């Protein structure tokens with residue numbers, strides 16, 4: 001060999017040694033029995049904590065406690081060369097249970113047989129990677145537990161266009177949709193007339209801008225049945241919108257069947273605002289509705305009428321037929337009132353045998369016509385109480401606010417009350433409309 005070739009070889013050898021020392025992974029060259037021939041600084045740093053006596057002379061001895069199988073693996077590797085192990089994870093704190101709860105400290109080891117006399121080990125610290133994988137597995141397990149235990153929510157992943165990106169058991173449980181729903185816009189959970197594709201896009205934009213978008217209304221199950229649902233859409237946090245591929249999950253939609261809660265709220269509301277005996281509105285509901293109506297009147301001038309009805313000689317009915325019969329008569333009056341007036345009118349029982357009706361957009365004359373009709377009807381049809389006909393009549397007093405007139409509720413009620421007083425005074429079974437004369441009287 002020429003001296004030039006020698007020099008060339010020496011330079012290459014030097015470069016190789018330099019690479020071994022500077023390589024960003026741990027490299028250890030050993031004899032076939034593990035005796036260390038060459039070790040680079042990273043390997044020394046990784047293996048030194050494992051050395052019992054502070055000396056690193058043999059790779060197998062250094063790893064004896066944490067990877068005792070290594071020596072054995074090598075002894076049984078009979079091929080002249082090749083990979084003995086590839087990316088073997090060596091857990092450095094795998095011993096006591098307390099140690100297992102600590103952050104993992106894991107080395108990855110690949111061991112190559114170069115020839116009959118030499119081994120090369122590649123070592124790296126993969127603790128962070130193992131920690132992340134463990135975290136991912138935990139999150140997966142957590143999500144799975146959530147998806148299998150939730151029964152009244154559907155958790156739906158949506159892509160950037162609002163199409164269902166994945167199927168899970170909660171979707172099946174709440175909506176009955178199968179995995180075939182994947183790829184369809186989430187409006188598939190809405191009845192045909194309950195949303196449009198533009199609204200779907202609007203909701204996604206709203207979720208992007210505010211962090212969430214919420215709406216409640218009719219929803220559709222796969223079998224076509226409807227339920228009252230609440231839908232919340234929120235973008236998946238910390239996702240760079242530009243990095244999301246077509247069809248990948250970008251939003252989370254939580255669909256909840258709220259029919260039962262709504263029924264409960266409605267029932268509670270009803271019991272708080274309705275009269276327990278007759279089922280019509282109670283005094284509280286009447287006053288709230290009346291105040292609201294008069295406020296609206298001020299904004300949009302229109303007439304409003306108020307009628308107060310009172311059963312005549314009701315004490316005598318109770319005395320003659322008993323209190324339960326009196327109750328039945330009151331129920332019958334409540335029914336007659338509800339059947340006579342419009343949906344927009346507020347029919348309420350405001351006292352023992354006294355009812356009030358608020359008629360939005362009605363004049364005094366209009367209210368009088370309906371009140372007369374009801375008075376005649378009640379007088380004409382006795383109430384059957386346990387097979388006994390009980391005759392009853394009613395008196396009514398009416399007051400009204402003209403369009404553009406400003407009157408508070410107190411004054412309106414007082415006027416209707418004075419008219420009612422006049423109806424009673426003038427013989428009962430009568431309808432009287434308020435006039436200034438009543439105040440004078």
Ligand SMILES: Nc1nc2c(ncn2[C@@H]2O[C@H](COP(=O)(O)OP(=O)(O)OP(=O)(O)O)[C@@H](O)[C@H]2O)c(=O)[nH]1
Pocket residue numbers: 277310311312313314315316318322323324325326327330351352353424428
């Ligand atoms: N059955 C029954 N009676 C009630 C109820 N609330 C009030 N009353 C009775 O209604 C009667 C009202 O009597 P009054 O205020 O003297 O009036 P009235 O006998 O109808 O006479 P006029 O109103 O002057 O025609 C009383 O006897 C009350 O006990 C109720 O919920 N059920």
